[in-house]
Amino acid sequence: MKTWFKRIVIGLVVLVIVAVVGLAIFLLTFDPNAYKYKLEELVQERYHRTLAIEGDVELSLFPRIGLSVQGVSLSEVDSPDIFASIESMRLAVAVWPLLSDNLVVDHVAINGFKARIVRKKNGHLNFEDLAGSDLASTAKPVGAADAVVGAMAGATRALTTGSSTAPASMQIDIAGLELQAGELQLQDEISGMAVAVTNLTANTGRVTYKQPFDLSFSARVEGGHPRMDATLTGQGLLTLDPLARRFAAQRLDVRMNGNVLGAEAKSLSARGNLAFNGQTSSLDVGGLEILFQGDVPEQPSPMKNVEASLTVPKLALDPHELKLQLDKVALRAKGTLPGGPFEMAADAPGLSISPSEATGQALTGRVRLQGLDASFGLNGISGNAGELDIKEVKFDSTLTEGERVVKASFVSPATFNFWQRAISLLTLRGEVNITDPALPKGSLQIPVIGSMSANMQKDQAGAKISAVLEGGKFDLTADVKQLSKLPDITFALAVDTLDLDKLAPPVAAAAPATAGDGKQDDPEKKPEAESATETAAADNAFDLSMLVGPSANGSIKIGNLMVRGLKASDLTAKIKLEKGKLDISTLAASLYGGKVGGALSVDAANGNQVATKMSLAGISIGPLLTDLTEKSVLTGTGSLALDLKTAGSNSYALITGLNGGMQLRLRDGAVTGINVAQTLRELKAAFTGEAQDPSLEADRARTTDFTSLEADLVFVKGVAQAKRLDMASPLLRVTQGEPARIDFVQDTFDFLAKVRVVNTSTGQDGKDLEELKGITIPVLISGTFDKPVYTVQWRGAATDVLKKSLERELKRAVEDEHLAPKIDRAIKGILGK
16 A cells, blocks of 8 residues: 555656646747737637737736737727727736636736727627627617617626626626726717717726726817817726626716816816616616806807706616606706896606606796796696606796786696606696787787697607687697607698787897988998998897708698788798708788789708799789888889899898899889979079089988889899889889999999980979970989988080070070070070079
8 A cells, every 4th residue: 555655646746747847848938929810810700800919928827827918909890990909908817716717817007098989870889799799779879878888898898808708607806907098989870979088097996896996087088079178087986797787886076177068167077876777777876966167158048157056866767667766856057148147946856656656746947037037847746657647737937028028827737658758738728918018908818728749659749739819710730750850840820810020029129320421431431331230230140050950841821910010911831841941832922902922942051041032913012111111112003023042141141142133013103202303393493504413312201203113123242233224104204324223231322313304294293394305314312221312413414405495595586586686695594694
């Protein structure tokens, strides 16, 4: 037995010696770099990605497996584009714990880690093959978290285990992680999100699955969609369980400064506790507080000195179990808008929803800003998660603008169906009360009833609104599809009487500048005036971007319409909105004794291009102009044809871009401001041969009658050129001369009218104009639209007048027997001596 024992001992000693020698030989001869290419081939074969290791691989095997690599990169699938890269990494793994499925890693140092994370249009992430799970989702996320959190578990498995799946019993223990000069490119091809996280540094304590560990980090966040340019710092106590897709953050403190989602954040912070279960999509929040201080410069309502806070002492959400619990959630905000300060508040004292029951206290909110005080509330919560009943949804508001006060109050019971993600307001009722001394009776009451509903599962909504407006009906029906994408709206509006001047009176214009005397401005001051005009026009800029995206089809029928003084009846039109272009076709109405028909289009997707073709027939032009401009400069009955185009985002741009043509045909009317015949007679009697032509301002008490008026205008960049003017009366004929310009940009005239007396026996003030019969007399119209000036260029016609008068006097003198005295007196009479 001793012999066998000795043999066994000797064998073991020999085995140990051989093992030690063999291990020594292995350590002395093993070159891990010889396996780089084999590893690259395996990655290419399994993942169809290119793995490149540019630096040497340094490896130690005992007592720990040590690894040091440099210049490592991994490509996208079947593409030369880089997915991730590392400048250098060092780590060491204990050998013996691996035998019991435990991964114990000493301090890990990573420098220059870069990765590009993309969610493609088909909903798949660009590293799903590494994560070993199908994370595809085509739902458009609210933000980047919707994509990143869903991929976190797979990414962690891939980075920590080296494979797409890991044994369920595998335990990971990392003494600490240090990341320097990291960079993440986040891109979502569905939402268009593109964000870059640069200068990323991170340090952790001991990292173990299911055990909390310290984390601190800092980075720079930049992006164009959404707009970001801010610094990011944070710390907290994290717990990771990527195999179960559970993540938690305790004592979380995250801060940002800079441009965050278009807001200029002087300070943005979030503190609290969060826990997320990726398998059930459940979320638990405790002691969360979000604070913001800064400005929100986004147009059209920039906000300054904003202070906002959201406190969530407790929130538990489990979509799978249909459970929601809120406790003392409060939102507060205040700041300054262009019109003055604003305040906003919302409170949810308590809410508990489960499949069996739903209870809660009233949810309330209030918004106050210049002229507006609005509040809302949800009272009487009951039912369950499947169908939540709210006894009363209430909205009240008061809008004050000068002496005008508009009060609105609406109330309705509501039903929420969480299974279908649907809400219904089946018996909406309320009233709008307008008090204004300018109204005929001092006030206007509009009772309203209707219903509204939305179903997010079917991605659609609908509404039916009925009101009594000035004793007539107001009916609106609308259906909306594709709520979560680009809304597609179908609607029909039918109104008996719609007076928009009562419901939404025009805003009072700023006091105009002092009018000139009609003379040409000083050239040195003209640029300043033009600049003032452009500045004033830019102040009334409008934004039509809301037309880009949704689509709509509908019809409008209005019995009687009044808008900005214009009156029309029996108005009908079809409206279509598609790809940012609004088309109003088959427009027809009765107005001012005639009919109007035509079409109008506005293309907001292409620089707010506006085009119209309108035809007005049988209209009375005088009342039309009076209602539109509060001035009566022209009367008569006839037709007007318009074919105009323009583009711009404010009134000045629309006027300066106006191009097209206009044709006017009138009969039996008058031009207000001057009586041409009377003026000629007065100037003829007062003519003394002075060098300067007489000028006179418009006098609305004077008119020039006509039996017919025909005019053709061509617009180029807001300036109209008269290509044809033919005004006829029994006494006069008027045609255009040169220049014949009407400048709508500067609101000025530079128009030469050629006046010719054709018949002195009849017509307006035809007496005493026999001497002017057949003679063309130029009349220059200049000055502004508000204050035109008429200059009779008498000296231009003086030669013809003298010639004709001399011929007449000579003829009379020749017929007289006392020839010489008559000729002498005739010449003296002509010369005014």
